[in-house]
Amino acid sequence: MKNIIAFVIFIVSLNIVTAQESITSYPVYSGKDLGLTYTPKAATFKIWAPTATAAKLNLYKSDLGGTATRSIAMNQGDNGIWYITVPENLKNSYYTFQVNIGNTWSEEVVDPYAKACGTNGLRAQVIDLKETNPIGWAGDTSPNFSVSNKQTDAVIYELHVRDASIHASSGIKNKGKFLGLAELGTKNSAGQTTGLSHIKELGVTHIHLLPFYDYNSVDETKSAVQYNWGYDPVNYNIPEGSYSTNPADGKVRIKELKELIKTMHSNGLRIVMDVVYNHTALTKNSNFNILVPDYYYRKRADGSFSDASSCGNETASEKAMFQKFMIESVVYWVNEYHIDGFRFDLMGIHDIQTMNMISDTLRKIKPSIVLYGEGWTSSSSPLPEDKRALKKNAAQLNGIAVFSDDMRDGIKGSVFNIDDRGFATGNISNSESVKFGIVAAGKHPQINYSKVNYSKEPYTAGPAGLINYADCHDNNILWDKIALSFKSASAAERTKMHELAYAIVLTAQGASFLHAGTEFLRSKNGVENSFDKGDIVNGIDWDLKTKNIASYQFIKSLVQIRRAHPAFRMQTAQQIATNINFENNLPTGIIAYTINGAAVGDNWKKIWIAYNGSQTPQTLTLPKGTWKVGLSSNGSSKMGNNFTLAGSSAVILYGQ
Numbered sequence: 001m002k003n004i005i006a007f008v009i010f011i012v013s014l015n016i017v018t019a020q021e022s023i024t025s026y027p028v029y030s031g032k033d034l035g036l037t038y039t040p041k042a043a044t045f046k047i048w049a050p051t052a053t054a055a056k057l058n059l060y061k062s063d064l065g066g067t068a069t070r071s072i073a074m075n076q077g078d079n080g081i082w083y084i085t086v087p088e089n090l091k092n093s094y095y096t097f098q099v100n101i102g103n104t105w106s107e108e109v110v111d112p113y114a115k116a117c118g119t120n121g122l123r124a125q126v127i128d129l130k131e132t133n134p135i136g137w138a139g140d141t142s143p144n145f146s147v148s149n150k151q152t153d154a155v156i157y158e159l160h161v162r163d164a165s166i167h168a169s170s171g172i173k174n175k176g177k178f179l180g181l182a183e184l185g186t187k188n189s190a191g192q193t194t195g196l197s198h199i200k201e202l203g204v205t206h207i208h209l210l211p212f213y214d215y216n217s218v219d220e221t222k223s224a225v226q227y228n229w230g231y232d233p234v235n236y237n238i239p240e241g242s243y244s245t246n247p248a249d250g251k252v253r254i255k256e257l258k259e260l261i262k263t264m265h266s267n268g269l270r271i272v273m274d275v276v277y278n279h280t281a282l283t284k285n286s287n288f289n290i291l292v293p294d295y296y297y298r299k300r301a302d303g304s305f306s307d308a309s310s311c312g313n314e315t316a317s318e319k320a321m322f323q324k325f326m327i328e329s330v331v332y333w334v335n336e337y338h339i340d341g342f343r344f345d346l347m348g349i350h351d352i353q354t355m356n357m358i359s360d361t362l363r364k365i366k367p368s369i370v371l372y373g374e375g376w377t378s379s380s381s382p383l384p385e386d387k388r389a390l391k392k393n394a395a396q397l398n399g400i401a402v403f404s405d406d407m408r409d410g411i412k413g414s415v416f417n418i419d420d421r422g423f424a425t426g427n428i429s430n431s432e433s434v435k436f437g438i439v440a441a442g443k444h445p446q447i448n449y450s451k452v453n454y455s456k457e458p459y460t461a462g463p464a465g466l467i468n469y470a471d472c473h474d475n476n477i478l479w480d481k482i483a484l485s486f487k488s489a490s491a492a493e494r495t496k497m498h499e500l501a502y503a504i505v506l507t508a509q510g511a512s513f514l515h516a517g518t519e520f521l522r523s524k525n526g527v528e529n530s531f532d533k534g535d536i537v538n539g540i541d542w543d544l545k546t547k548n549i550a551s552y553q554f555i556k557s558l559v560q561i562r563r564a565h566p567a568f569r570m571q572t573a574q575q576i577a578t579n580i581n582f583e584n585n586l587p588t589g590i591i592a593y594t595i596n597g598a599a600v601g602d603n604w605k606k607i608w609i610a611y612n613g614s615q616t617p618q619t620l621t622l623p624k625g626t627w628k629v630g631l632s633s634n635g636s637s638k639m640g641n642n643f644t645l646a647g648s649s650a651v652i653l654y655g656q
């Protein structure tokens, strides 16, 4: 019996090898015209389906319901292509495809390359993209965010479209919509700015929006009452319908998103798009998998879908036609929507080569593009680690940064242990992890890598390779993490810890990243993973800005100082290793260092920074020279050559 089972397994695995080999030998199509090519005189549809024996196009009058007005057989072309040209003006028609594989017609699928669709993305739409351009779109340009527009100059503000406006305190009319975030001059109940005007006032450079491609989890006919972050992609090249005022007409969501982007740009803000190419919302019945079964995904040895995303599947960026899809998709968003950067979800699932092709391609189009991603996966992947865009391989990525979980958890404690504290919350054993973040996870002679929490060696090639942060949409927001891990601290003490955390983030080398509302101590009521927890948990209460105005002013000052001073935005690992000097023999709980600002062209020729992670005041002797206070928190003060740092505080001094 055992032998029979072994024999069956042997035969099955042989079949899998054969299937995988045949998949990699599928013909590859290199043309850039997959999907729809529209003119008023004709519409040409093209799909790649190399295992199909027939394919058809279905045309519809409406986006939902009804039967197809026509089903048209498609022609077989070279390299796995099926195509059809309809010599009519099909503008505003909706369409789907079906393929015949193994003598069976598939269910209807939406063109993966579709650029417009109706409600819930169930049918693609033929549109004239030119009609989606708002007035003045041709003149829309991305604002400069520094003298040189380098990745290290980015101060990124991570925001969910709906969270920005849905709370009553926003004073915004188009609640939950792209147009809501585009409203200017909106105010909270105390008359302080909210929404986009607030973000402009805070002074960040980039707004990073959580997924706004068409995702699956919100029923667009019920978007008033449904909520999701949107990490479940369906149509990669189409905006999400629930953020538009009319999801049925494919032009509306496109035009309204462009209105938002134009408004951001004309107000000095750039836009980063959160993209999730690592998995699709559906697996066996996804658009990709119906058109070319098993091709676009990685599989386990037993033939099942591997699942490094923990969402049911993982895409295969190393396969030619998915690599092509990813590259063409990001290029489309930059060219059509003027997107200024991308954040790659679970980037550790993608292969390094594809990520570098994306970076090289985008930088030719927009040299100032900002690119970063999560250098990890959610579960294990069959693609070898040395091929994947993991944090430990960050130095092999060209101009793509990774998030520093070392710094994040060094500041506030592990996100995986609710009770754990970090440097800013009194666990001063995390000092070395914070110092590692300060030098942008690079090689620095004063870092003891053996004491860093996660990484035991430098992993970036330079500061452009790192995003420093204290919190993001995932896990507890900083205010809640501090409260949950330090229940005995008073609200005033927690406020100082929060300010210290952001002082560390915004003075560290590498790009800075803030989660929306954390600048005025936003809370999610202790909800750890709020992806579907609705507006009550997620909606930003803009009246907190008034309540916590002192913290807001402090963090705003940090942003201003960072943007004004290149000393905090060095561009090479060598500059950091040479010009940042940590002080030794300090009292317990203190990190202090000097920056040679003059060496990097800063008018603050020398800078002295100190953080007190303990709750005890500490007095330090300043290095020789004349020092002025740039910024200090929690009542710290300078007396002659001494500086007394209050507990949980930060200070920036400078000298000419």
Ligand code: CA
Binding pocket: 120, 121, 214, 215, 216, 217, 218, 220, 240, 241, 242
């Ligand atoms: Ca959707």
